[in-house]
Amino acid sequence: MCIAIPCRLVTVEDLWGEVEIGESRMKVRLDLLEEPVPGEWVLVHAGFAIERLDEDEALETLAFVREAARAALAAEGTGETDVDDGR
Amino acid sequence: MGLAGEVSNHTGGVSILVQGPEAEVEAFVRDLAAQAPPASRVDSVSAIAAPVEDRSGFAIVPSERTAQGVIRVSPDIAVCADCLAEMLDPLDRRHGHPFINCTNCGPRFTIVNGVPYDRPRTSMSPFPMCARCWAEYENVADRRFHAQPVACVECGPRLTYHPGPCDDPLGAARAELDGGRIVAIKGIGGFHLACDAYSAPAVARLRRRKGRELKPLAVMFASLAAARRYAHIPEDAARLLSGPQAPIVLLPRRGNGLTPGVAPDTDSIGVLLPYAPVHVLLFNGLITDALIMTSGNLADEPICTDNGEAIARLGSVADGFLLHDREIVTGCDDSVIRWTPSGPIFLRRSRGYVPYPIALPDSVEPILAVGGDLKNTFCLTRGQDAYASQHIGDLDDERVLGYFAQQVQHLQELVETEPVALACDLHPDYLSTRWAEGYATAKGLPLIRVQHHYAHAAAVVAEHGVREPVVAIIADGTGLGIDGAVWGCELLLVDGPRWRRLGHLQTIRLPGGDMAAREAWRPCFAWLNYALGDLDEDALPEHLRNRLVMWPVLLAAMTAGINSPIASSAGRLFDAVACLLGVAEGNAYEGQAPMRLEMSAEDSDYPLQWSIRDGDPLILDPQPALVGLLRGLEGGHSIASLAGAFHRSFAEALVGAAKRLCATHRLGTVVISGGAFQNARMLAGVSEGLKREGLTPLWPTQSPPGDGGLALGQAVAASWIRASLTG
């Protein structure tokens, strides 16, 4: 039940909204969000939007993964073992 | 202690010469019994004064064979806590030694070739001790002082694994067991066949290959804590499980965590704890904490003891073999004890108990009793000791008979006794009887034939040292009566060599001979026919109606007396009721139907009565109870309640009959025995009922109530009979 799915919020009407999952749409409650905005991405769990997803943070995570991998391959070459997590 | 002297081990026991200040010498004599090592049993200490000599220090004098005395070869003793601690301690020099033992534990009976008990006369003789072991062996203060089987990883026996080559036998065995395969494990008394008790496919495969389709299988748990998840284990039972005899103890099952294939016909589970060091090492690192440990044989052959023999005979069952090179001189199955509300009952007296004798109240001549054909044991008496043998098995094939004969010889050597007379059952066709006849003729010895149920009663009388006449209730499946009929539920008056049949279960003709035991509908129809006067479809419960077509054939055979002996068998009555209530179809193995009936029973007030017809003999007639059961089935009463009510009514009938007979003959003690009293509900019902009537019930606690205890009774009865003839 930790399962929360990232979905795009399409419509907002007071405490009810609609999200898009693939081709389908689902109604969700918006009680737990401050000022939900159509178009933003939210995590949906048990019929509620529980948090909004931050696009910038998402992109940063992806970048970090790639950077960590690059640094790992480099360090393997040099035998370095001390790595500063760099964030 | 500041004492000097010497000690020597001889066939009469241990002889100690001790001298020093008087107070110290007295203290020594006192402490001898009080501070005896845990595995020892000091039966008696006799002290006599001896002249003071010029000596200092304490010496061990080599053993010598002396004149006739009391022989004690110790039973095999489960590994002790001290040895286990050493074996599991990475710094100890015996770390990981799978044969670790000391003065207080280890194999004895199973490795001994002859007496007195000394390393050269055991299967440890091919393993000369290394210098370090010698040092411990010679050191009076060491726990391994004169421990005959002592060795270590350097000089001792080794484990191997087959198929090889394999440099980690334990690891290989563990991998197979966790992988759901079957491993034959050489232990103390013989081979076990083992598999993961959680794995339904492994258990099913083991049953199929071994030919043990439905019999309960014993489970060895990694620890008492693990066992407690699956069985209700009271403190006393825990002590028995963890004690030197380490028997299999049948305890009430708890929950259903193990695969149901373990024991389908009973709500007990046979619990075993690791008793050999190799078992402990095996569990260390095993994922599963419960292993089926059934005896390493096919069907009911004698237990395998030899590596080559095991690979040959068990190759079709086991996927792998954990072997070792310390010879098992004498095979010895695990003992089995049933924990009942009436106390522990022996189902099998074997490893851990044998060859320790059962004490008799009086000294008797040396007599060899050969027992019966099922669950055979034999018994050799000497003085006040009755040496009951280990479990031999069912004497139904040449191999077992050969084993029987060999063991008879071996026990005579260990105990240094030859019998002056033989005892056997009345039944002329028992293989044990025939063997006894041959032996008696060859040795020119008298043979005394003892009636089956009288023998059962004699065993109990001797065990409890009863010196007055008793009424005996002996109930089992079958035993030949002195009138040539099949007896199986008898009330006897027993007064030493004199005994009389005072009462019995109503007799009926049992159709089908041996088949009557295997197919329960036969005794069922026979009893219903008796109870109702006639059998028709409407009287029978639905599940029996399709068999009715067989009835005319059976009736004809019974009427003509063909293959339909007259019988008063409790066992067949239980079978009949089990079939009537739909809880069993027959006995795929001995006792299956009554076991299932017992398992399905719960306490019940449902009214059922027997009728007791006074007379000589007195007759117990279950007719009204059988009619009551039919009514109960029609009326929709639960099977559990009807089964319970039947047990209750049977017990009440026996108690009522015993009470009348005790009153008539002015007796107060009632002996209860026979295979039917392995049924805890019956034993409790009868014993409690007798107590309520102010009578004293006695039942066997040193030997099995079933045919495993027959030989002891035969020997005792024969000794009474001979004494009465000569004296």
Added chain:
Amino acid sequence: MMDASALRDAGLGRTIAEDIARLSRQPLKLMEVCGSHSHTIARYGIRELLPPTIELVPGPGCPVCVAPQEEIDLAIDLARRPEVVVTTFGDLVRVPGTNGSMAEVRAEGGDVRIVLSPMDALETARREPERMVVFVAIGFETTAPGVAATLRAAADDGVTNLALLIAHKTMPAPMRALVAGGECGVQGFICPGHVSAIIGSEAYRFLADDYGVACAVAGFEPLDVLLAVRSLVIQHEAGKPTVDVEYARAVRPEGNQRALSVLLEVFEPVDARWRGLGQIPDSGLRLRAPYAEFDVESRLGIQRIPADPHPACRCGDILRGVLAPPKCPAFGRTCTPDHPLGPCMVSSEGACAAEWQYRP
């Protein structure tokens, strides 16, 4: 935007795993405390990718699994009452109680309905005013705010035939109990993702500061988890435990304040009993006074009867992180999803269920 495929890239995953192996020198015991993490870990074989120095065990991360036997029994008893409709999340239905399961009660005719949201339970109550609709309120802080919001809506609309069996538990408390208890020896946590979205990553600060335990909040893709493990190794090797947020796209240090305020308007912390872990202070939730009428236990005057689980069941040891699912003797043998001995094998968030589903 939300293209998470990079976070599932096998090549990147191997590289990060190798990096972890290179960085990890001292032995390190880690624990994940979220059922969905257990799933990701089992599905992508993450344990097998880690070096032998790292032991990763599942913990009490499944709200169904940690419900003590008496809560399960209570739900099953309620289902047996003819006047009650029990609405529940699906994975509770097959958990074995002392006397059967809700699935068995349903087969016998009990009215047990699976819902995906507490709002569905409210809807059922509105539609069937003559029945008492009981919702089994189970779940951690991911779920509880939604349940709180539902109750607010029910109170606002004057719905009186809805009641809750409160089985909610809260997360940081068992983590403290495990560390303080000393039995399982955990040195680093992969912190739950969506619970943290609600409570915020600072909720775990005390673990690093007071107990020296490394924390990393992870997302649910395999690379999310590997990055979190890598962070824990680095923290541990440097001797500098902290709370690192790898799932920053959903988790803020302060969490979702709005959700928290809705939660705390309706619920307050209470001591609670956990399967396997025993009584833990402030680890459960109960209804505040204004909402007390929604509590089914006081409403119907029923009592929890402490009950022991099946004697052969090791879920308790698994939840405490001292027994790994494949090492349980019953795993896959006498305990499978079809005939489970306990909840871990049958709940969608259960550690055993995850191992079983993705077994090789």
